[in-house]
Amino acid sequence: MFLHGKGKILTAVFLLLLLAALSLTAGKIDEVGDATIIQLIVWRLPDPTNPETSNRADCAVINEFIRLFPKIFAEKYREKYKDDPEKYGRYSWDNVKIQLRTFSGIQIEGMGMDSGPLMAIAGGVAPDILYVNFRQSDTYIQNGFLYPLDKKEDNYISGMTEEEKAFQFHPKTLPVIKRKGPKGEVHIWAKPTGGIMGKVILYRKDLLNSVGVPFPKNDWTWQDLYAACRKLTNPEEGTYGILFTGGMNESSNWINYLWSAGGEVIHYNKKTDKWQAVFDSEAAVEAIDFYTRLSAEPWKDSKGIIRYGYAVKDPSDWQKWNLGKIGFFASYIDEKLFQTINPDVLGMVPFPIGPGGHRAAELNSKMQGIFAGIKDPAIRDAAWEYLKFVDSKDAVEIRTRIMVEGGLGRFVNPKYLRMFGYDDIIRLAPTGWEETFNIAIASGKPEPYGRNCQMVYSFITKPIQKAERMEKDGELSAEPEKRRNQLKALLVNAVDIANEKMIGNVPPEEMKVRRIVAWVVLVLIFGTFALIFQKIIKTFTPKDYSVQKKKNGWQFQKYIWAYLILIPAVASVLLWQYIPLALGSKMAFQDYQLLENSTWSGVDNFANVLWDGEWWSAVWNSCCYSFLVVTLTFLPPVILAILLDEIPKGKIIYRVLFYLPAIITGLVVIYLWKSFYDQTEYGVLNSIVLKIPAIGYILLGLGLFILLFFFAKRLYSHQSYWVGSCFLLVGIALFLFSYSFAHNIFKSLPDSTAWYHYPFAVLWQPYEWLQNPKTAMLCCVIPMVWAGMGPGCLIYLAALKGISPDFYEAADIDGANFIDKILFIVVPILKPLLIIQFVGVFINSWRNSALILAMTGGSYGTEVAGLKIFFDAYTHLKFGPAAAMAWILGFMLIGFTMHQLRILSRLEFKTTGNKE
Numbered sequence: 001m002f003l004h005g006k007g008k009i010l011t012a013v014f015l016l017l018l019l020a021a022l023s024l025t026a027g028k029i030d031e032v033g034d035a036t037i038i039q040l041i042v043w044r045l046p047d048p049t050n051p052e053t054s055n056r057a058d059c060a061v062i063n064e065f066i067r068l069f070p071k072i073f074a075e076k077y078r079e080k081y082k083d084d085p086e087k088y089g090r091y092s093w094d095n096v097k098i099q100l101r102t103f104s105g106i107q108i109e110g111m112g113m114d115s116g117p118l119m120a121i122a123g124g125v126a127p128d129i130l131y132v133n134f135r136q137s138d139t140y141i142q143n144g145f146l147y148p149l150d151k152k153e154d155n156y157i158s159g160m161t162e163e164e165k166a167f168q169f170h171p172k173t174l175p176v177i178k179r180k181g182p183k184g185e186v187h188i189w190a191k192p193t194g195g196i197m198g199k200v201i202l203y204r205k206d207l208l209n210s211v212g213v214p215f216p217k218n219d220w221t222w223q224d225l226y227a228a229c230r231k232l233t234n235p236e237e238g239t240y241g242i243l244f245t246g247g248m249n250e251s252s253n254w255i256n257y258l259w260s261a262g263g264e265v266i267h268y269n270k271k272t273d274k275w276q277a278v279f280d281s282e283a284a285v286e287a288i289d290f291y292t293r294l295s296a297e298p299w300k301d302s303k304g305i306i307r308y309g310y311a312v313k314d315p316s317d318w319q320k321w322n323l324g325k326i327g328f329f330a331s332y333i334d335e336k337l338f339q340t341i342n343p344d345v346l347g348m349v350p351f352p353i354g355p356g357g358h359r360a361a362e363l364n365s366k367m368q369g370i371f372a373g374i375k376d377p378a379i380r381d382a383a384w385e386y387l388k389f390v391d392s393k394d395a396v397e398i399r400t401r402i403m404v405e406g407g408l409g410r411f412v413n414p415k416y417l418r419m420f421g422y423d424d425i426i427r428l429a430p431t432g433w434e435e436t437f438n439i440a441i442a443s444g445k446p447e448p449y450g451r452n453c454q455m456v457y458s459f460i461t462k463p464i465q466k467a468e469r470m471e472k473d474g475e476l477s478a479e480p481e482k483r484r485n486q487l488k489a490l491l492v493n494a495v496d497i498a499n500e501k502m503i504g505n506v507p508p509e510e511m512k513v514r515r516i517v518a519w520v521v522l523v524l525i526f527g528t529f530a531l532i533f534q535k536i537i538k539t540f541t542p543k544d545y546s547v548q549k550k551k552n553g554w555q556f557q558k559y560i561w562a563y564l565i566l567i568p569a570v571a572s573v574l575l576w577q578y579i580p581l582a583l584g585s586k587m588a589f590q591d592y593q594l595l596e597n598s599t600w601s602g603v604d605n606f607a608n609v610l611w612d613g614e615w616w617s618a619v620w621n622s623c624c625y626s627f628l629v630v631t632l633t634f635l636p637p638v639i640l641a642i643l644l645d646e647i648p649k650g651k652i653i654y655r656v657l658f659y660l661p662a663i664i665t666g667l668v669v670i671y672l673w674k675s676f677y678d679q680t681e682y683g684v685l686n687s688i689v690l691k692i693p694a695i696g697y698i699l700l701g702l703g704l705f706i707l708l709f710f711f712a713k714r715l716y717s718h719q720s721y722w723v724g725s726c727f728l729l730v731g732i733a734l735f736l737f738s739y740s741f742a743h744n745i746f747k748s749l750p751d752s753t754a755w756y757h758y759p760f761a762v763l764w765q766p767y768e769w770l771q772n773p774k775t776a777m778l779c780c781v782i783p784m785v786w787a788g789m790g791p792g793c794l795i796y797l798a799a800l801k802g803i804s805p806d807f808y809e810a811a812d813i814d815g816a817n818f819i820d821k822i823l824f825i826v827v828p829i830l831k832p833l834l835i836i837q838f839v840g841v842f843i844n845s846w847r848n849s850a851l852i853l854a855m856t857g858g859s860y861g862t863e864v865a866g867l868k869i870f871f872d873a874y875t876h877l878k879f880g881p882a883a884a885m886a887w888i889l890g891f892m893l894i895g896f897t898m899h900q901l902r903i904l905s906r907l908e909f910k911t912t913g914n915k916e
Helices: 002-023 053-076 078-083 112-122 134-142 162-168 171-177 205-211 222-232 251-260 282-296 315-322 377-390 393-405 414-419 433-442 453-472 480-503 508-539 545-552 560-589 604-610 613-633 635-646 651-663 666-676 684-689 694-717 721-748 755-760 773-800 805-813 818-847 850-855 865-874 879-906
Strands: 028-032 035-042 096-102 129-132 178-180 186-188 191-204 240-243 266-269 274-277 298-300 306-308 326-334 346-349 361-370 444-446
Touching: 028 377, 035 129, 035 377, 053 078, 053 096, 053 377, 053 393, 096 377, 112 865, 129 134, 129 377, 134 171, 134 178, 134 361, 134 453, 171 178, 171 191, 171 361, 171 444, 191 205, 191 377, 191 433, 191 444, 205 222, 205 326, 222 240, 222 282, 222 326, 240 315, 251 282, 251 361, 251 453, 274 480, 282 453, 282 480, 315 326, 326 433, 346 433, 361 377, 361 433, 377 393, 393 414, 433 444, 453 480, 480 613, 508 604, 508 879, 560 604, 560 879, 604 879, 613 635, 613 773, 613 818, 613 865, 613 879, 635 651, 635 773, 635 818, 651 773, 666 684, 666 773, 666 850, 694 721, 694 755, 694 818, 773 818, 773 850, 805 818, 818 865, 818 879, 850 865, 865 879
Parallel strands: 035 096, 240 326, 361 444
Antiparallel strands: 028 035, 129 361, 178 186, 191 326, 191 346, 191 361, 266 274, 298 306
16 A cells, blocks of 8 residues: 555656656647636746846836737737637637746856757757847758748738838848748848847956056057056956957957958858858958967066966956956947946947958847747747837837836937937936947947858867967967968868868868768778677677577566566666667768758768867867876775775774765866866965975976886786886876976076076966866866765775785785785785776766866867767757767777676676685
């Protein structure tokens, strides 16, 4: 009876969870009493608990729409719905209301609009109203995510008056929203919300005044910005010139300088109907040179410490801007509502004029569209009415009125103050802001919106970050012509990759060769998989299995309970592992589309992946990451367990100290270590490293080398040459790594430094732990080691208790030292456990990339294969190539897995220690 009642409870919980999951998928229509409720899910809605005036204005617009919707519905839709119940449903359409809900879903920090909506669509839980920006527009249109808004039968845009169209559609947005769809048809696919936005530069008046930098004017230039940033930057006081956005989308900062230099990101040829990346022009070289100087130009502060650049890029640096520690920051200015900032503290100015008198900056708009996956036309009609109302003249009047009543009317565009009769407020508006807005819009360039331009920033960011690294490492020439050639080469390579991967420009002859090679590789992959699975079956099949099976059969009656216990496990593995694997493998041979019909592409996905340099770079990064994870998370817990087992006193205290990090949540560990890795001298690691003299690093390296040398020596004496050589090589590697810090110290010293000062010299400049490709990967692994070493050593501590003291006593009699006991007693006895742990650590090192995503986002040489597959699938919607990558990765790992399974099949487990 108890089990029966518990089963009911579990069933009810399951149904509730299922209903909750279904409620997230899309809007729906419910009948509550005598009312019909249309539920609409919107990507973003204002928070009603936020008391800010601008937010209250947005909430007032939403509330007004909810209030007016029954009237709008009655006038435009009621009779039509009643006349066609087959199409619109058999609901009571006499009393219709609307309910708006905000979509909630997972996002990647720094890639919110590139990850969140696409993952929601891929997961089948897309909202009814999608947010769309210029860069995303082509991806959304060509993949069929957006419903056309100008179909005559719907009477959406066609039902608007010319006055309404002129008010809600800015001419500069039309090329973005009105374009060819996936079948070549021209439609309007999205609608601007909140007006058009232009990029401007905000500056801290208080900070500029404190160092004597004059406020910039509308005619300021690049050189004015550069000179101001140099004067503002003082790391000793924590002040910097300009705030940039870092990570994989860092190039969103740079394109404004590209346009101001007279260059373009991407070009459309109307005759051929093709797009082409063109950010490798001479103007682009000028722009990347200037941007690199702002970001990484070496200089010395008052203490002689070498600094790099005048910009900060980490997400945590936002706080410095709020505290008045950063001089400049690029931000948007909205057509409907200017920045609600304190004009006494912050100023606003257009982007500086570049070489040749050019001035341009990004133009964008918060566009919204209707999700094409909506099946119910009533929900789609409600979505259109929402889009139309929230940016209508009535809505703008409500926002303007509430802003004026809230004392913030001076931040409203004077154009709308005049329109709605608030002329007396105009004189209170911050001086020059209207002119700044007009310049920003007039000189603005639409954010790149060509073919697959959602990916464009990732392609442009790589040469920018490479140039910055070269500048900091002293690899960029000081000679202007040679320097330009180096920068040009970086851009040309990036443009070639972008035209191939983003635009899809591959010559037919080259594609033919790729397909031939892809067929050969596919035959190898499937042949290898077949052979390996045959060997796996043979390995785990008893020698007399066929005889026993013929004699006894499956013996269902005898082992009925065993079979019943196995069924849930086998079914679970089939359901969540092999069935998705089989269904997903089909994607590798398709141009897979989420909503449109997928087409077969043969071996093209494999052909392109095999020639994808970024993929093989990610594989190499995975090898490095796996080596670091195995080296630092597999061996140290073993060593720690041995040391803790040997401690004569205070064992419990030491074990608790080492285990404590495990109780900290992963999120806390990430933020804790990111603060440790702060690239200034005030970071925890830098504050330690900057105080250690060169001789300290040399002695540390020597100590590690000597320790491993003794291990190698003992192994050599017992003819274990291969293992001994590995210990010796690791010792040499650790010494060289430690010595590299001392080498950096020696390089930074002036030539006149006396020889006896060299050993006691310290690093002058802080180390960029996460921003330097040489250390970024290691820095991603260290938090894992710190948090996992304590729990990892527990299993080894338990195993060590199973080793009989007789072994140690016999070893002492034979004259064995501490190292001998480890090598010839502990390791052989724990070998089965070590092998099992090694297999798990190795496989997880290739699967686990979440920490890298959180620490660096895959930048600075840390994009591993798992992240590459994830980004291609869920942020670029290239599911076919991602599936092909997964197959190739599996082919590379299956051999190792087979080898480990064969070892595990031969293991025998016996009891050890005292049997009393």
